[in-house]
Amino acid sequence: MTFLAIKVPKSKADEIRKRAESIGAKDRDRLITTEGDYVIIPILEGFEDKFKDFELIEQENPIFIREKSIYEVLKNKIPSDLQNYIPRSYKILGDIILVKISNEVSSYSKEIGEALLRIHPKCRSVWRDLGKEGALRRPTLEFLAGDPRATETTKLENGCYFKFDVKKVMFSPGNQYEKMRVAGMIEEGEVVVDMFAGVGYFSIPIAKHSRARKIYAIEINPESYHYxxxxxxxxxxxxxxxxxxxSKFVTPEGVADRVLMGHINCHEFIEVAIRALKNEGFIHYHEAVPLAVKDRxxxxLKDAASQLSxxxxxxxxxxxxNYSPGVVHVVVDAYVY
Ligand SMILES: C[S@@+](CC[C@H](N)C(=O)[O-])C[C@H]1O[C@@H](n2cnc3c(N)ncnc32)[C@H](O)[C@@H]1O
Incomplete structure (x- = not known):
């Protein structure tokens, strides 16, 4: 796709913009920009002849006014039989974009990255999301477009700032409601233990939006702990x-009114969580569950409680x-006494 524009001296810009608009030549999707003493007016293909007095240029990085869909930007770059595989969704974390790309279009990864930067010109880099590794849920990312040094960002969510490095720690925007739901349950003066705190996904909203007395935030990964x-x-x-x-070893015992177990694979820690409670209290237990074992x-939880009488x-x-095909991420709220 070419993005044509005319380069007009500032003194003439207003007159030419009005002329371009009156004949329907101005591309309303792109922003007018300046370059030294000139104004760059985006025009549609087919109207080149109407502006012969001015220099015609092709914009390399146009700024879009209205967000185009990724499909529109890529439709001339990816063969039509593969266009169904163009990713329809992606994550914007602060000013960094993470996108999952299916193998069918992986040879167009760079084009997909560039298209996303074009749609979101304020973003600094785009990365292919290849999943998360191990218990620390460390992301595996491949650089696609923008500035490869741009890996640290700050995301504002529910009135909380989360600073983190997308290459070092995970961040799930899909858990946004859950974070506020839990913060909303907390009674004044509660003591909370967050056994898998990460960069503060739950602990920060609780500290900001509830009247908890104290939140113990435990994190094993020094990089997440730093953030x-x-x-x-x-x-x-x-x-x-x-x-x-x-948290298996450092969780304090007998202190909490509520324990958060925000890791999707933490069933081996349930007894530790129960021990962290005062005589009784709440546990919010997360798990990635295949639909075939919904009751797991x-x-x-019941087995661990009975182990501790x-x-x-x-x-x-x-x-x-949804976690993956046939697997859902669930949270169970339980009261132990
Ligand atoms: C899945 S992330 C938390 C995700 C978060 N609940 C969200 O909503 O985005 C889990 C965190 O637990 C940490 N973690 C894993 N095993 C741990 C352990 N044994 N003790 C303490 N932290 C642990 C990881 O490093 C990671 O930061």
Whole structure:
């Protein structure tokens, strides 16, 4: 796709813009920009002849007024039999874009990255999202477009700032509602233990939006921990107690009114979570569950409670999001006594 424009001296710009608009030549999707003493007026193909007195240029990085869809930008660059595989969704984390690209169009990854930058000109880099690795959920990313050094960003979500490096730590915008739901449940004066705190995904919104007395935020990955400390400072919260270490060993016992288990594979930690509670309290337990074993999270909670001779009441089970085909990420709210 070519993006034509005419280069007009500033003194003539207003007159020529009006003329271009009156004959329907101005491309309304692109912004008028300036270049030294000139104004760049985007025009549509077919109207070149109407502006012979001015220099005709092809814009390399036009700025779009109205967001075009990725499909529109790519339709002339990807063969029609593959266009069904053009990604329809992607994540914008602050000013960085992560996109999953199916193998069918992986040879067009660069074009997809460039198209996304064109649609979102304020973003600094685009990365192919190849999934997350291991217990630390470290992202695997491939650089596609923009500035490869642009990996650190700050995302504003629910009134909280989250600073992090997209190459070092994960961030799930899909869990946004869950973070506020939990923050909204907390009663004044509660003590909370967040066993998998990351960069503060749950701890920061709780500190900002609830009247919790204290939040123990435990994180094993020093890189995530670094951003947890940074986010406590950015959000000016003072009631988080950060702990660097493995929550299996460093979770305090008998202190909490509520324990958050925000890791999708943490069933081996349920007994530790129960021990963190005062005599009784709430647990919010996350798990990635294949639909074939839907009852598994509730069974695991009940088994762990009975191991410790405790009673457990299941209050709620909700889907956080689809995790992969046939697997859902759920959270179970339970009361242990
Ligand atoms: C899946 S992330 C948290 C995601 C978050 N709940 C969200 O909504 O985006 C899990 C975090 O737990 C940390 N983690 C994994 N195993 C841990 C352990 N044994 N002790 C403490 N933190 C751990 C990881 O490093 C990661 O930062």
């Amino acid at each position: 947890l400390l940074e986010n406590m400072r950015l959000n000016e919260v003072t009631n988080i107690i950060p702990i660097l270490g493995d 999270p509730v069974r695991r 405790k009673e457990i009441k299941i209050l709620n089970l909700r889907k956080v999001k």
